Amino acid sequence: MTGRIRVFCASSLDGFIAGEGDDLSWLPDVPEGGSDHGYGAFMATVGALLMGRGTYDVVEAFGQWPYGEKPVLVATRRPLAPPAPSVRAVEGPIEALVAQAREAAAGADVYLDGGVLIRQALEAGLIDEAIVTLIPVVLGKGHPLFAGVAGRHPLTIAAHESLPGGLVQLTLRAP
Amino acid sequence: MTGRIRVFCASSLDGFIAGEGDDLSWLPDVPEGGSDHGYGAFMATVGALLMGRGTYDVVEAFGQWPYGEKPVLVATRRPLAPPAPSVRAVEGPIEALVAQAREAAAGADVYLDGGVLIRQALEAGLIDEAIVTLIPVVLGKGHPLFAGVAGRHPLTIAAHESLPGGLVQLTLRAP
Numbered sequence: 001m002t003g004r005i006r007v008f009c010a011s012s013l014d015g016f017i018a019g020e021g022d023d024l025s026w027l028p029d030v031p032e033g034g035s036d037h038g039y040g041a042f043m044a045t046v047g048a049l050l051m052g053r054g055t056y057d058v059v060e061a062f063g064q065w066p067y068g069e070k071p072v073l074v075a076t077r078r079p080l081a082p083p084a085p086s087v088r089a090v091e092g093p094i095e096a097l098v099a100q101a102r103e104a105a106a107g108a109d110v111y112l113d114g115g116v117l118i119r120q121a122l123e124a125g126l127i128d129e130a131i132v133t134l135i136p137v138v139l140g141k142g143h144p145l146f147a148g149v150a151g152r153h154p155l156t157i158a159a160h161e162s163l164p165g166g167l168v169q170l171t172l173r174a175p
Numbered sequence: 176m177t178g179r180i181r182v183f184c185a186s187s188l189d190g191f192i193a194g195e196g197d198d199l200s201w202l203p204d205v206p207e208g209g210s211d212h213g214y215g216a217f218m219a220t221v222g223a224l225l226m227g228r229g230t231y232d233v234v235e236a237f238g239q240w241p242y243g244e245k246p247v248l249v250a251t252r253r254p255l256a257p258p259a260p261s262v263r264a265v266e267g268p269i270e271a272l273v274a275q276a277r278e279a280a281a282g283a284d285v286y287l288d289g290g291v292l293i294r295q296a297l298e299a300g301l302i303d304e305a306i307v308t309l310i311p312v313v314l315g316k317g318h319p320l321f322a323g324v325a326g327r328h329p330l331t332i333a334a335h336e337s338l339p340g341g342l343v344q345l346t347l348r349a350p
Contacts, residue, residue: 013330013347014321015190026327122313136347138297138321138328146189146313147322152201153313155188160335160343168335168345172188172311 003109005098007118007130008042009145016142017115022058026137028165035164037133046070047108050090050101053078054143055114071104073097075117094120119149130155130172133163178284180273182293182305183217184320191317192290197233201312203340210339212308221245222283225265225276228253229318230289246279248272250292269295294324305330305347308338 009017010027018024030036049067051059053076059066065083072087074080075097080089090097098121101110112121121127132145146153159171184192185202193199205211224242226234228251234241240258247262249255250272255264265272273296276285287296296302307320334346 013190014319014324015188016322019327134332134345136330136332138324138330140322140324140326140328144189144322147191147315147319149189149313149315151315152194153315155311155313156341157309157311157343160337162335166331168332170309170343 002102003045003047003105003107004128005102005110005112005121005126006042006046006128007112007132008039009113009118009130010133010135011145012135012137012139012142014138014140015145015147016139017145018058019139019142022054023142024058026135026139028135028167037163037167037169038131042131043111045109046111047105048073048101049111049113050075050097050117051112052076052114052117054116056080073101073104075114094124094126098124098126115143115145118145122146122149122153123151125174128174129158130170132170132172134168134170136166177277178220178222178280178282179303180277180285180287180296180301181217181221181303182287182307183214184288184293184305185308185310186320187310187312187314187317189313189315190320190322191314192320193233194314194317197229198317199233201310201314203310203342212338212342212344213306217306218286220284221286222280223248223276224286224288225250225272225292226287227251227289227292229291231255248276248279250289269299269301273299273301290318290320293320297321297324297328298326300349303349304333305345307345307347309343309345311341 048071050073056074069086073090076089155172158173223246225248231249244261248265251264330347333348
């Protein structure tokens with residue numbers, strides 16, 4: 001069994017996953033006991049994560065490592081001081097990184113995170129599904145989710161649903 | 176009575192309203208007798224159009240002027256050879272352009288079109304509603320709808336609905 005390569009992220013209305021300087025202050029707070037926007041259900045299918053170094057640095061700076069013992073592969077050429085034994089640095093072309101992540105996921109899904117890796121995977125036709133939560137704000141600039149990718153990539157909008165707080169979650173899939 | 180300032184456009188999943196070189200080949204064909212994606216209902220509320228010169232040049236090149244006798248104000252500093260007496264060049268700051276368009280609309284809505292003008296109007300807090308039809312394709316580059324705007328602009332997602340052909344139409348409104 002081979003798991004899917006999936007993205008789960010928030011995006012501004014102009015397609016940014018982070019503002020300038022990795023600003024995430026525009027993301028709505030999730031109230032205690034409130035909706036997690038499907039994150040828990042998504043994570044339950046995830047066997048391993050593959051993320052870019054930029055994303056890793058942001059997550060690691062939160063102070064508490066959020067991924068427990070799930071294998072996390074960080075694409076980086078710079079030294080990494082992993083916060084947990086489950087975290088390791090990887091490098092190479094996107095196809096090799098995704099293959100390693102699939103192996104680590106052992107049949108479950110791979111959670112792919114970070115704009116650069118997401119765009120590389122899209123270019124290589126490796127993304128099975130992207131769950132994108134639209135936050136109703138225009139940021140103007142920041143780190144794009146898809147813009148900048150080489151080539152034109154048709155997807156399907158498999159679902160769109162309202163989430164609490166006026167958000168809309170899109171499920172995009174490879175056609 | 177003052178009409179609303181409204182946008183009606185298609186956008187790629189990465190937020191472009193046109194591809195490189197004004198490429199619109201990614202827009203789906205509307206089959207004869209098929210859904211017009213709400214365009215007819217939208218246009219029925221429109222008393223005047225305000226568009227940027229780039230948009231005008233693309234529309235004018237279609238060969239048949241699509242806006243009948245509705246007043247069309249084209250923001251441009253270059254000479255314009257209007258295809259109809261209802262078309263005229265205007266220039267000035269966005270507030271003045273919108274005021275002129277409101278006057279021409281005589282209480283009906285203003286259809287604001289073109290990335291540059293849309294972003295200027297968003298910056299000035301002048302957009303009441305934007306109906307954005309998401310086309311399920313990632314273009315990578317092109318002319319952005321919102322990206323590049325100065326400042327952060329919260330909006331509300333007032334509605335999201337499926338359209339034929341796998342499209343999703345978002346209705347964005349000023350909060």
